[in-house]
Amino acid sequence: MSNNVTYENVNKIYGEGSKNPVHALKDVSFTINPGELFCLLGPSGCGKTTLLRSTAGLEEISSGKMYYGDVDISTIPPYKRNIGMVFQSFALYPHMSIFENVAYGLRVRKVPNDEVKKKVTQVMELVGLQEELKRNPSPTALSGGQQQRVAIARALVYDPDILLLDEPLANLDAKLRRYMRAEIRRIQKATNITTIFVTHDQEEAMAVGDRLAVLRKGIVEQIGTSDELYNEPKNAFVANFIGKMNFFESTVIDSSKDSIDVEIKGKGIRFAIPKAKCRTQAKKGDSVLIGGRPEQLIVSAAPLNKCIEGNVHIIQHLGSFIRYEVTIDSSISPVALEIDMDSLQKDIHEGDRVYVGFKEDKISLFSPEGREL
Template sequence: MGITIQSLNKRYGKKRGITDINLALPKGGLTAIVGPSGCGKTTLLRTLAGFLTADEGRILFGSQDVTHTSPQQRKAAMVFQHYALWPHMSVFDNVAYGLKLQKVAKLDREARVHEVLERVEIDTSDIAVRYPQQYSGGQQQRIALARALVVQPEVLLLDEPLSNLDAKVRQRLRVGIRSIQQSFGITAVYVTHDQEEALSMADYVIVMNEGRVEQAGTPEEIYRQPSTYFTAQFLGESHTLTLHRQGTRQKVVIRSGDSFIESNVEVQRDDEGKQQVREENGHYVLQGTIRHHLFMGSYYRYMVEIESQHIFVDDDALLQAGPCTVKIPCEKAYWFDI
């Protein structure tokens, strides 16, 4: 089922948690909610789950209004950041717990537990005698995912489930979670502070800031067509310059890998000596000075000073400190009025 959110508001006393959220999340897709700490993404997720009650607005799962129903009545399951597995229960009992509450027959319960654990690549030969703490962090998170999936929810909610894992395990589990979500056909909502995670896993991305939705769309739309300054500078390794363009001062957001350095070219300046940004063969041309460089393995990263401001530019070639010209493809420079 799809999820519709209409004029949703949640306050904590006088402080607003989320403000006027209006969204339609795709049926059977994975929606990622991303933003800085305190932006409201977890508040939104917990309101969808029913752990928090909205002050105003409505939440619909499919055609059913679940705004004021209990978490148990929402046909949703939650996967938490800290696994929330019971250490005194075996792996089998942890995963089977929800089925026991649903009074599923013992034989069916056993079959479903084994099936879902195999789907998340957990060996089921000794799950009746092994406990969660005997597994690695990545395995425990897969067990927590199995516990959520075994009850066959119509909505799967995930609250930063990979943030406690190391980088290599996160990479593997991103693929695993996405594959499982697609194979089950579940509508999923995934909260993360990791923008790479959001862009790589999701069908639909919501960028939040200060309790509001800054922008929502496909990963490609969000990254390549940011509609606000916040979205542009939040995504990717981005840097902001304040420059004169077409006679006015504007902010331009540039991502490290989107620009490149060439040999020096004379750049026009205005009467005050300020650099005028000009276009040349589909690029914006800026005069700068290389101050430092870092060897990053497969490329070099240069700190370039432009009008007493600094950006980082990546290039394959090793260049010396000193004057340079930075060229930015026009479609990869994001301009905003000051």
């Protein structure tokens, strides 16, 4: 039965004591539930792979504790942690058959041959490669998706306590990535192994994970389900990393018990943002950001109530919606907006002057701090 994985004030400093140390992890503390598929998400250099490698024992943490259940694994050598890991490169042995690739961990553990054959057969059935196992070629004779499943089978065959996936879909094409992320979720739920999945692709994380942790510069910014992070981001960074958020530089005009009144700078457009939609404790005169996702804005050829003028740069047909990229003038520099409409606006063409409006009940308010990725 799986246990939880807990991090308590985990720090990792590269070059500690040198002139230019790098603080890769900063007091990371959270718990992954038993049997959970948990995603670590963030831009390059945010610390997600460092945390994964520290969990595996491939990196030694500078301070803090890591637990599997009640057992402190912080100082346990990697080979004693009983952790399965799938690398971005798959790391399969081309000189071995796929059977021997999967069996490798069992061979190292000196498992009897009969048990090896039984376990390899079972796990290859789990990942849907029983026919390939009958042929038993080298991994080089398999497709990218099949090689990925062999790598997963190799990590699962010795019943690890924790499964670690380090950007496992990065080397696959877009269509195969979509298929494999569903396969990974199916396999993980079938085994119920506590799993940590690292990716920089927010769509991938939202599709795969039970919960997600968004990291930035070694700090965990927010943890929650895909729905929580998309609809209730705690700050501008999370809002713009989980999906797209259009921001408008604004100023607080007034506030009441129920809302904050703001005005978009240089546009004279005012909104009363309900406190439930405010991710900042702003006061009168403060600079803030109005945030609206692409589907929370409207583009029109005719003027709208509370609208901003702009020019259509690109129109993209994306299947279930049409994306309009519109550039508006700003007090600082031109701002590019993304607006998603349910259908093609036949009176709007690339290069046209248009009006951008707001679905007022959807927009949110953020502090300008931490906006950049």
